Amino acid sequence: MAKMLLATLTIVTALAVAVAAVELPENNTNSDFFATPRRVAQREELLQQYGSFMLSIMNHSVDPCENFYEYACGSWKQSPLLQPEQRNSSLLSAIQKDIDEQVLQHLENATDPQARNQSTNGADWKAKQFFASCVQMKSNLSLGYARFMSGGQLEDRYAQPGQAHHQNASREDWVYVNFMSPYELYPLLPLKVHYSTSLRKFVILLQAPSKMLGNFKPEQLQNMTRDFQLNEEQQRLEFLGRFENLTRFERNLTQLAKTRNETEQLTLGEFLARHKEERLNWTRYFDLAFNGTQQSHWLVHNQLQSVGDLVHFLEQQPLPLLRSYVQQRLLLKFYATWQTQSTRNASSPTNACRIVTETYFNYALLPWFIGRLFDAERRADVLQLARHIRDTFYELLEQYSWLDEETRSQARTKLASMDVLVGYSDELQHPELIDAAYADMQMSSDWFENLATLERNRARIRLRSVDKALIPQLMATRTVNAYYADFLNQAFITIGMSQWPLYHVRLPAVLKFAGIGNIVGHEMAHGFDSYCYQFNYDGKKMNWWSEGSLRNFKARYRCLESQYNKYILLGVATNGTLTSGDNIADNVGARMAYYAYKRHTQNKAWLEKPLLGVDFNNRQLFFLKFAQTWCTGRDSASKLSKLKTDMHAYEEFRVVGTLSNMPEFSEAFNCKLGSDMNPLKKCVVW
Numbered sequence: 001m002a003k004m005l006l007a008t009l010t011i012v013t014a015l016a017v018a019v020a021a022v023e024l025p026e027n028n029t030n031s032d033f034f035a036t037p038r039r040v041a042q043r044e045e046l047l048q049q050y051g052s053f054m055l056s057i058m059n060h061s062v063d064p065c066e067n068f069y070e071y072a073c074g075s076w077k078q079s080p081l082l083q084p085e086q087r088n089s090s091l092l093s094a095i096q097k098d099i100d101e102q103v104l105q106h107l108e109n110a111t112d113p114q115a116r117n118q119s120t121n122g123a124d125w126k127a128k129q130f131f132a133s134c135v136q137m138k139s140n141l142s143l144g145y146a147r148f149m150s151g152g153q154l155e156d157r158y159a160q161p162g163q164a165h166h167q168n169a170s171r172e173d174w175v176y177v178n179f180m181s182p183y184e185l186y187p188l189l190p191l192k193v194h195y196s197t198s199l200r201k202f203v204i205l206l207q208a209p210s211k212m213l214g215n216f217k218p219e220q221l222q223n224m225t226r227d228f229q230l231n232e233e234q235q236r237l238e239f240l241g242r243f244e245n246l247t248r249f250e251r252n253l254t255q256l257a258k259t260r261n262e263t264e265q266l267t268l269g270e271f272l273a274r275h276k277e278e279r280l281n282w283t284r285y286f287d288l289a290f291n292g293t294q295q296s297h298w299l300v301h302n303q304l305q306s307v308g309d310l311v312h313f314l315e316q317q318p319l320p321l322l323r324s325y326v327q328q329r330l331l332l333k334f335y336a337t338w339q340t341q342s343t344r345n346a347s348s349p350t351n352a353c354r355i356v357t358e359t360y361f362n363y364a365l366l367p368w369f370i371g372r373l374f375d376a377e378r379r380a381d382v383l384q385l386a387r388h389i390r391d392t393f394y395e396l397l398e399q400y401s402w403l404d405e406e407t408r409s410q411a412r413t414k415l416a417s418m419d420v421l422v423g424y425s426d427e428l429q430h431p432e433l434i435d436a437a438y439a440d441m442q443m444s445s446d447w448f449e450n451l452a453t454l455e456r457n458r459a460r461i462r463l464r465s466v467d468k469a470l471i472p473q474l475m476a477t478r479t480v481n482a483y484y485a486d487f488l489n490q491a492f493i494t495i496g497m498s499q500w501p502l503y504h505v506r507l508p509a510v511l512k513f514a515g516i517g518n519i520v521g522h523e524m525a526h527g528f529d530s531y532c533y534q535f536n537y538d539g540k541k542m543n544w545w546s547e548g549s550l551r552n553f554k555a556r557y558r559c560l561e562s563q564y565n566k567y568i569l570l571g572v573a574t575n576g577t578l579t580s581g582d583n584i585a586d587n588v589g590a591r592m593a594y595y596a597y598k599r600h601t602q603n604k605a606w607l608e609k610p611l612l613g614v615d616f617n618n619r620q621l622f623f624l625k626f627a628q629t630w631c632t633g634r635d636s637a638s639k640l641s642k643l644k645t646d647m648h649a650y651e652e653f654r655v656v657g658t659l660s661n662m663p664e665f666s667e668a669f670n671c672k673l674g675s676d677m678n679p680l681k682k683c684v685v686w
Contacts, residue, residue: 005284033081034098036500043506044612049513050501051611054624056081057631065678067431069652072627090632090651095499096480099373103478104354107131107366119159121366123434127357129443130450133159134353137447141338142229144448151342154327174314175281177322179288183452184459187212187329188314188322189280189307191289193462193469196301197487198541202465203299204268204412207275212329213247218506224335246325249317250485253325259495263303269296276563290463298467299346337451359456360456364438366424368429368448369478374423378505382498385512385596386420386520392596393524393686400686404554407549410536411528414544417537418527419490420520423498424477456507482519484526484585487539502629506552508610513597514625521596522582522589528686529581530557557584559683560657566652579649586649586658588686590626594664596623619668 033053040046077087079178086094102686107128117127119626139145148155149637158180178188188207195207216224223241266274268286275282286294314322340352397403428431441457445452475483480496480601493516497503503516525661526532533553535545545553560583564576597618598606616624630651632641643650647656659665659677666678 006159007096021358025567032083032098032608034086034094035653037504046504046506047508047611047612050504050507051614053079053081053275053501054611054628055614057628058624063182064669064673067652067656068623068627068654068669068677069630072624072655073631073651077633080162088635090504090634091502091629092480092497093632095502096204096496097145099478099480099496099499100351100354101444102372103358103365104351107354107357108366121435121439122431123361123369123438124373124431124632125529126438126441126443127361129445130447131353131357132447132448133443133447134356135350137408137443139349140229140257141227141335142257144226144334144338145230145331147448147452148331149327154178154180154323155331164299166557172319174317174319174322175285175288177319178324179324179332181326182456182459183330183333184455184462185326185330185333186289187326189257189310191285193465195300196299197297200471200539201467201469202485203301204466206302208259208302208304209250209253212332213243213250213252216243225338229333242324243328245375246321246328249321249325252313253310256313258305258309259303260305263301265322266300266302267296268294268298268300271300271302272296275303279308290466295467330666334448334455338448344604348429358476358478361438361470362436362478363428366428366477367434370429370494374498378422378498381505381512382422382493382503382516382520383420385517386422386602389517389521389596390415390418391422391522391594392594392599393521395599396595396686397593398555402552403441403549404546407544407546410480410544414527414537415524416635417489419488420524421490421492423493423495427526431519455655482523484532486521486527486532486535489527489535489537491520491526491538493520493523508618508621510605510622511601511625512596513593514622514627517593517596518589518626518629520589522585523593523594525585525588525686526581530554531581531583553685556685558681560584560685562655563661563683564649564653567649567657569652570640572640572642575655576651579647582648583654583657586654587684590658591662592685593626594622596663619664623659627659630654 032358033049036049040049040614056079057069057073057076062071062074064071076082079087082094085097089097110130140193154177158176161536171333172182174188178186179191184193190207190209191204192205192207195201196203198336221243225236225239228239230239236595264271271280272286273587284395340356389616394412394415397408398416400408401619403411418497441453443453471488474485475481475492475494476496477494478496479494480499482491484491497519498516501514502519507515527535534541534543536542561580564574564579567574601618607617609615612623613619632639632651639650643649648654657676661682661684663678663682665671666673666675669677669680
């Protein structure tokens with residue numbers, strides 16, 4: 001990240017005076033700055049707290065024209081307003097931690113007498129019951145092992161009382177065993193209900209069997225026996241012996257199916273006609289999978305070239321072996337979830353239970369979460385910011401001389417068609433609709449049974465989703481993050497991202513545009529980055545560029561790649577190609593947010609100083625706020641790991657790289673041309 005630029009000693013001195021103008025509180029670990037809005041009611045006090053925070057994390061000894069990131073964030077690890085854990089984290093991670101703690105407190109209200117006044121049929125209450133059962137389980141995974149392995153019987157969805165089943169389910173063979181589990185696990189010849197991003201609906205996906213047991217190492221198996229409390233030697237040896245036998249079976253199973261180089265895409269009717277001569281009775285296969293409810297127009301994506309050898313192999317195997325394998329796979333499926341709660345794998349069992357609860361009850365918690373952290377006023381405010389930024393981007397497209405008129409028209413159409421969603425859709429704030437979605441699921445004090453209930457429900461819904469034009473949730477709205485979905489031409493800003501101190505409805509406009517507004521611009525810009533430029537206004541992958549405009553676009557973003565390739569952290573160079581898409585989004589998002597604020601204020605508010613005791617005008621505050629969004633105190637190992645694998649540039653380079661390309665930044669801090677933050681060559685994509 002870049003540090004604020006300051007070219008003259010006069011300005012450096014003025015900034016030093018600005019720091020002295022605000023009295024910073026002493027280090028008080030009992031006061032959490034990230035909880036300020038829950039303690040402070042008056043806007044004046046809120047802004048004073050925010051001004052103190054901004055100044056407390058700055059390194060005022062650094063020339064902002066040399067390294068603006070260090071100038072803006074250099075005292076993050078020493079700030080008296082941050083908790084020790086926050087100093088070793090980042091601003092966005094600290095926001096996430098605060099949200100997680102609020103969710104945890106809400107779930108723990110299951111033991112609060114007042115909470116019991118809620119309807120016991122309500123989805124929110126069921127989430128609390130599930131959480132309580134998880135906490136009470138206290139890492140005793142032996143209960144789960146007994147739940148699924150006791151007596152050696154595999155749960156059979158065809159044998160559930162009171163349910164009618166297709167006549168093809170009357171005969172037990174390997175196909176029957178493959179589909180008998182009610183938990184969406186069909187490992188002998190896998191079928192998945194898969195969401196196709198190109199078609200925007202769910203299709204049937206046929207795949208070859210995959211290795212699961214063979215992925216476990218000896219030490220992992222030993223841990224498993226301890227988790228299941230198989231303490232007697234005979235019990236442990238029986239478990240390991242059975243696991244070894246099933247692993248040998250799996251090794252043979254996964255070697256027999258031949259896969260295609262390209263996926264075969266047919267309707268179910270076409271698939272059955274084309275493959276009717278094969279050894280496998282595909283009609284019965286689909287009858288058992290969907291209980292005879294399948295439709296001939298459903299789409300099948302087939303990755304299998306030949307299954308004859310696999311079918312012959314399965315026909316020769318004893319049914320008890322096949323059932324045992326499916327049962328073992330089922331145990332491992334649940335074990336992956338159980339592990340997240342076990343003391344051995346979680347620093348805090350209650351926090352691990354929160355994570356699992358949020359996974360299964362994401363929508364159930366939304367009405368409470370919306371009411372607490374993102375009411376209609378705040379949502380409307382962020383949506384209005386998004387409209388300003390999109391309108392600004394739309395107008396600026398007219399000024400780009402490197403685009404020809406046809407490509408410019410296509411770009412404007414894509415931007416105008418882009419859906420920008422903030423927080424939630426309107427129906428998700430109504431508890432009665434959420435309650436109806438969870439009506440069939442009853443929670444008890446038995447966590448393992450609760451998990452089984454939820455997974456059975458998931459499986460039923462999944463099987464009913466084929467051919468449905470649904471949009472699966474891509475990101476939990478409590479997550480401090482945002483995304484652009486190329487196949488939908490949609491940008492989504494979560495409630496988690498729209499939180500203090502990145503955003504607050506009472507902050508001055510300049511801080512809103514530079515904070516959450518920059519994030520909105522970033523996600524919009526992804527629609528025009530070095531990958532998503534290939535998708536049109538409707539999310540279809542197709543070329544909408546003229547040859548000349550595309551050549552100009554690639555030259556412009558390769559300038560950015562070259563720029564970021566030169567950044568070095570602890571002796572390791574940045575991969576500007578790996579981070580290209582987000583480098584474009586960072587640069588364009590900041591520029592669009594800046595010009596949107598300029599347009600919003602009619603270019604008349606730059607010299608105002610909205611924060612009492614903070615001697616920065618709005619132009620300077622915009623860049624300071626942008627930079628401090630990416631402040632981090634992580635250690636060197638974490639930084640290097642991120643540098644090598646993350647699609648985003650290291651935080652310092654996100655700031656330095658973006659602001660050194662903006663002449664407006666250099667003007668704000670009087671950076672001389674040729675200084676580190678005002679280089680002679682600047683890269684501008686959009």
